[in-house]
Amino acid sequence: MRLIRMRRKVRIKEGFHLEAKRQKERSTLGWVMTFAGTHRGLYAASVAVAAVGVVCGIIPYFIMGDMIHRLVEGDRNWQAYLASGLAMAVFWTARVVFHSISTACSHKATFHVLAQLRRMMCDKLSRVPLGYVKDRPSGTLKNIMMERTDSIETTLAHVLPEFTGNILAPVLVFLYMLTIDWRMALISLITLPLGLLFYSMMMIGYEENYKNVLAKTKTLNDTAVEYINGIEVIKAFGKAKTSYDRFVTAAKEGAACYVDWMRKCNIPFSLGMVVIPCTALTVLPFGGLFVRNGSLAPVDFIMIILLSVGLIQPFITCMSYTDDLGKMGTIIGEVTEILTQEELDRPKEDRARPADHSVTLENVHFAYHDREVLHGVSMEIPSGSVAALVGPSGSGKSTIAKLIASLWDVKEGSVRIGGVDIRDLSLEEYNRRIAYVSQDNYLFDDTIRENIRMGRPGATDGEVEEVARRSGCHDFIMSLEKGYDTVAGGSGGHLSGGERQRIAIARAMLKDAPIVILDEASAYMDPENEAVIQASVARLVQGKTLIVIAHRLSTVSDADRIFVIRDGRVDAAGTHRELLARGGLYSQMWAAHMSVKDQAAEKEKGGELHA
Incomplete structure (x- = not known):
């Protein structure tokens, strides 16, 4: 196989x-x-x-x-x-x-x-x-x-x-x-070869020069996008001048690159444009000589003069097209580079049908570029169960979630749904089976209603509002001026982090997929809202396979199975009690988590006494 x-x-x-x-x-x-x-x-x-x-x-x-x-x-x-x-x-x-x-x-x-x-x-x-x-x-x-x-x-x-x-x-x-x-x-064409020679001199190094200009333009675009997207951080840390200087530097380098290219082309281009149209310099003296010796009729000489004037200009126009075609060739290369990228290895139609909604990883290896981050990960998550992935930051938890969500392809090993390798399922069919909510969820510049409805485009307004209620979104949505018709803004910028995440969870729940992945989806929520979401999620995922990644261990202590991930490997697996009994990394993380909670409780208690 x-x-x-x-x-x-x-x-x-x-x-x-x-x-x-x-x-x-x-x-x-x-x-x-x-x-x-x-x-x-x-x-x-x-x-x-x-x-x-x-x-x-x-x-x-x-x-x-x-x-x-x-x-x-x-x-x-x-x-x-x-x-x-x-x-x-x-x-x-x-x-x-x-x-x-x-x-x-x-x-x-x-x-x-x-x-x-x-x-x-x-x-x-x-x-x-x-x-x-x-x-x-x-x-x-x-x-x-x-x-x-x-x-x-x-x-x-x-x-x-x-x-x-x-x-x-x-x-x-x-x-x-x-x-x-x-x-x-x-004779009327004598100036054409000389002009073409000058023009060909201008085209020397054209592709390299144009690519350099494009590279500088891309740098300028990226710097501008970074400056705009990061303006909040820039202002908060007083880095406006530094970021502005980077933008100005990119703009100056782009302009200098373009001006340098134009300077190289200026002389041959000018010579070509002067020489090519000068057909009169050859037609008039030779034509006059031929008329004088009787070998050319005056009426034909007049006609030749008229025709020669319009003979060269179209060639000049055609030469200007070579610049456009050269630029177009570069753009075609950029577009082709996108269109010929290797796709995820998926068939157009399912090769097999999953028996259930269980998730299995078998000896999974994965690398970002040349750096392997997962080393032989294996785990089994029964259909309809709740599994949690915990571990230190950078241990590979989110990478595992993305592999299960089919956002990446494994380098070695397999990810199976109901016993079927996900590479034997079409992307469309697989996407219907998976609902994925990450820590940073994108909301489109559309109404909150339509952002939730994206989970199931055919859903009615009533279904959208019902899932919002069950996800703890309804009250804060109705507190907005236009309610569900409020525009979320690009990336959900008009809403808080917790509000965006609750809308994303509602969207995932509306999809009603049999497998739900929550990748630290409650990271931005306060304890009160988190409790509401936990209760909502518990109701909404009944009978579904739920995979949760959480940095607060108390939120996943009731999971059917907890996988402890360390350095890209499964360090331990079991229930909360089993892992505590074994000691090791999970026990240490739990102790640290409880210590932080105790400190927070003491601080809150001290504040109340002081009041």
Whole structure:
């Protein structure tokens, strides 16, 4: 069985690596088409309509050439000239209309691509191990998913139609110039290679320079997010100047990096922009020479001058797209890095059905990066029982809870529910079986009612309020100005720590999952509220499997089984009385706990006597 699982893991990892390689090797256009889905036709239509618009924009030059010939030959048919002028106006108008249609098509497809990208990144983050998200500053992921992804909209929406036009137009013009005089057609391009040489010099080290700018920008974003999120601590400890200086330093370093890059590009860019448009420097002297020796008709010379003016500008526009495409390539790399992350090893459908709601850990090893924190942990928690995990800070209690909650994957060993390895259960099915409440619970910037309802989206208002009553939330919620319609604020910032935790417990209870994990969920509560919550939890988890992590041993002394965790191992297991009888770490922790309680009682008693 273990061999089969190892092979499956190898195949999954190889699949991710191959997909990552394919994404990196895929061209920018291919990458866009992958996410365009059913909207690929819109991009194709955008290019096709843009091409028609380009042709409409070129036809007036043919008409103009014909008019010049007729004027030189002495044709005085003013009605024909008027008709030609109207035809030119119609074609130029058609060019604008087709360009607008092309841009509309590309924009519609692009907004679909951006929405699809964001949906895929959100879905991916829900399936990767928690460590991937925790190891990255929230500002970095948010920046990639929002600002960075949004910044490719202009490139996607405009490059395809406009690049088509700016490439096709000069090609058609050049072919037309060849029919007039092949020598002048080639002469009109003399400045182009020299300008491209200068431009290529500007692009030397582009990827490295752009990545440096991005790194500085990320540092600035992370510093800003840290400054805002930690403003309470910063003010409390008088660190405003230090934190502000860090932000200013990050801003200055970012600006200096960008300015340094622009300074390197300034000279070659300026030379390129001066040289490329100067077609007149070659067309006029050579054209005049050819007219003088009779090898070029004056009327053709005039036409060449007119065409050469519009020949180079589209190339300049196309070169500006290379900068956009370069930036887009970097953004694609960032998005691909998220989308190709290894997911938790879970099937789409359950491979087996758990017999009950028991929880078993067998020889579990786990490491944060290269540092192993759990060493062969084994424990059995019968279905419908109450188990407690206790131990010193940093012993591995919360890590065990997160492994059971499937927020991480074990490196070795297994976690089983009802005898079935959790890696044989789909994430959706497993999430329905588990309710997890941690010490730091996130509340969304929505009403308290909706934050509780997230436990079971289909719950009625009455069910939400009933579970709030049973969780000890109702009274404090009703004391708020808008009651259940009060907005909790981002992260529940408008509520106290204890209030947030009670709402989180109510949310978990509403979910009515058969397995409930409370990871120090009463840490912020005062003794009175904690007693209420303990009584509420006792009623709400009847018949369920309850796993509790608590720093107050008195709250778990009635557990069916207590596991003492020390240095990533199960140091001892048993009931409260059994562990006290054995002595050891639990006995020491209990003695320390009771000593603290006695001191608190003495202090309270002394205060009453003094009063």
